[in-house]
Amino acid sequence: MGGSSPCASCKLLRRRCTKDCIFAPYFSSHDPHKFAIVHKVFGASNVSKMLQELPIHQRADAVSSLVYEANARVRDPVYGCVGAISYLQNQVSQLQMQLAVAQAEILCIQMQQEPTLPTDPDDQKSLFLHSNLNNLPQYLNFASSSNVIQDPLKRIISLDMS
Template sequence: MEQRETISACAACKKMSRECPPDCIFAPYFPATSTSFDCVQRIYGCDNVGRILQSLPVEERRVAAESLVFQAKARIRDPIFGCVGYICFLQHYLAQIDREIQETEAEISAAGYQPPQPPPPEQHWHQIPQMLEMPQIPSTPPPQETTRTEKKNG
């Protein structure tokens, strides 16, 4: 008796109550255990999602599926603004953080705090090291030794 390998249907094929074909466009992006396809199907519909995925090159489909899931969940959470509402929220949040940073910087400078100076640049092996002190050059010439012939003559 031949054993037939049982492949569970992807979330989309389960939703459409059909057998999942081996080349199913949904299977790589919405596995059987995925609950996210319910949101995507509710907002976009199975046929539209299939058309969107098929219109894209294979290497772009995963990102598109993730984007569809994100946008569908955002639309369910906020039916009027969807993901645009979330983007606006994040923009306002960043603006608030920027204001707080500016206020903190103003308080720090008003307190007279000076940040420490950065360390001097490192010397590399190919640079000639600087001499820290110049050697002392005597201002008078050293005494000269007299030779024996000079002593006899003098």
């Protein structure tokens, strides 16, 4: 931007770099390749038009996008940066799928372990009660023995009579 040395754009286009040159803030003469590749892919006048349509605070981001896209377009003339984007999107969806599978496996393992290794103390308590009910001695299992006298008074009477 220093008065005497033209920016990379004006140097390449062989024109005088004015103080209101739209390229000067983004294409320093120290990095001539940056403008050369953008010019090759998009054309200097198109880049100039794009920058003029943008508010100044967005121009630097636009330039770095154009440089990125131009480099990608040279590497991959068919897809440009879309190739890289779809590759990365594909990777993201594959990883999300792997994550979902891993989370499902964790859930399965947790459900298998729950009856023997509860982590919550409240669960442990209810589990204790539950397992005690299930492991009642056979003689206390009223439902299965029909000849048990359930009324204690009746039971005493029947004992007295025998």
